[in-house]
Amino acid sequence: MTADKSKIILFIDENTQPVAELIAPVQFELDTRKLTDGEHTLILISKSPTGREGIQKINFTVRNGPAIAIEGISENAIVDGTIPLMINAYDKGNQNKFIIEGSETPQSVPWWLVVGIIIFAAWTVYYIITSPETRS
Template structure:
């Protein structure tokens, strides 16, 4: 009779387990073999008495290049011509990081323009009132 539980690891809806291991288990999930998107890790355990337990863990794989889009949000209602800025960049591998193209340029938010104009107006007001006081 076995003294350890057995775990069966399933990926998505596969009927064949990716691994069948005796506990305790250290398992490395290679996401490079999976497509980008939502997946499910299902772990079925069977103890020596024959009882089963199941744990389902949803996860998202994002191995491919990251895609950044500015100019439209998800589920947006748009009209006319919509200018978009699109950037895609890979992260390299685990040993090196690709810096080229990894930053997505973004447009300056409207509130920054308001802040700069307000500061400029205040500076002009301060300069004019300071000169006027010194002349009097």
């Protein structure tokens, strides 16, 4: 360690083995693909040339696995009977190549949109029937 530079030691969660030991200032790339999906804590311990120590903890969530989308039930829902569910899981895939198949979650048409289309169609038919210009 250089005598006039601080040392930074990086830990993930409660692991006793450091992820890296670096001399400040430095840029570091944390590869989250080596971590399980879920909540983690990045712990940074700094040691100054005079022997003093500092600590900082940063909570973060890793979500590298396939994303899961579900339609038909929500968190803490009260349900009864048979429930139709639409479930999709998709991955980011190769970051250098865009793959469209499976990357979008299909969704059903919202009920309010269907009702709006029916009301608009009914109004259009009513207008055509009752409009004086259409009567001959």
